Amino acid sequence: MLAESLSSMDEAITESVTDWADCPVETTTELDGGQVGSVHRVDLADDRRVVVKTADTDLRIEAEMLAHLRSVGGLTVPDVYHATADLLILEFVPGDSAISPAVERDLAARLADLHATETDQFGFPFDTLTGRYRQPNPWTDDWATFFGDERLGHAAACAREEGVLPPDLAERLGALGDDLPVLLDHDPTPSLIHGDVWSENLLTDGESVRAFLDPACYYADREVELAYAEWAGVAGETFFERYRAVAGVDSGYESRRHVYRLYPLLTHLRHFGSEYLDPLDATLETLGY
CATH class of the missing domain: 3.90.1200.10 (Aminoglycoside phosphotransferase (APH), C-terminal lobe)
Incomplete structure (x- = not known):
């Protein structure tokens, strides 16, 4: 999916990501998987790339589940960079969903x-x-x-x-x-x-x-x-x-x-x-x- 304008992600969320990164957001791309809330790939001006998720649920719960699966179960999951009730910033992992x-x-x-x-x-x-x-x-x-x-x-x-x-x-x-x-x-x-x-x-x-x-x-x-x-x-x-x-x-x-x-x-x-x-x-x- 091609990168979209900054307007594809809420302005307040863009501001929060900028504050966390201490770096401007350059482009955002909406990703699949947003049945609950929204998920975007975010490209930062310093060449970092992250995934930003927002939802009406408490996203700290998802962050805690990911941490448990990684630390206790040893499952490969994205790193959690930042988690609040309404904002989750994750490691961007390239890939698709093809099942061979x-x-x-x-x-x-x-x-x-x-x-x-x-x-x-x-x-x-x-x-x-x-x-x-x-x-x-x-x-x-x-x-x-x-x-x-x-x-x-x-x-x-x-x-x-x-x-x-x-x-x-x-x-x-x-x-x-x-x-x-x-x-x-x-x-x-x-x-x-x-x-x-x-x-x-x-x-x-x-x-x-x-x-x-x-x-x-x-x-x-x-x-x-x-x-x-x-x-x-x-x-x-x-x-x-x-x-x-x-x-x-x-x-x-x-x-x-x-x-x-x-x-x-x-x-x-x-x-x-x-x-x-x-x-x-x-x-x-x-x-x-």
Whole structure:
């Protein structure tokens, strides 16, 4: 995308970036990935190049998630240069979002490494965000309880309050929630996940993943990550061949993945509207609800 005029970024934000950099802004380019807020590449007069993000959410949470993924999980993420509630300045990492077989293999290995970061409870040190919405993360011993209460139950209740989830689907989700101890019939170890692995949150170079963006992280059943990446189209047969070789996949995943897809479907329903009602209905039918 070609550089745009300074007017493409809010004047007050341009001023804030100038103050932080102690250097004038020369050009800005709007980048993809601004579904929540806006994202710009900013070229400074001293030849530095950064990414500037603004949003209605508290961007300090994203900065803290990136720091956790880097320092605890060892994931390759952009450096955070500056973070306030409404302004995030990040390292610019060149790349695109193309997913080749080589990228799938690299993605599998990197996620397997991330998932090897484990703890003794499900949750996170603080509530995180998925897009603009809060993810509650109280430390919880039992996975089915955590996923039922803090993911499916919480998202469904919010969607009902927002008027986007019809009562019949809410009732079916409630019935499934009651059965989660049976549906999630294995004993996962709490593993650190990125939480939002799809093409726009990956910077790739044709051979590998150069950086992971926009996390929604917490300690979870690692299959949550696998199910989402598969649903989002970045984890195909090549990915799973490598992931199985490196980390293994428990028996029963083929059934559990449909349960785990319900959460991103609810999240997408809340963000983007009724186009996700039919996939939500179909997934519940697949599961027998």
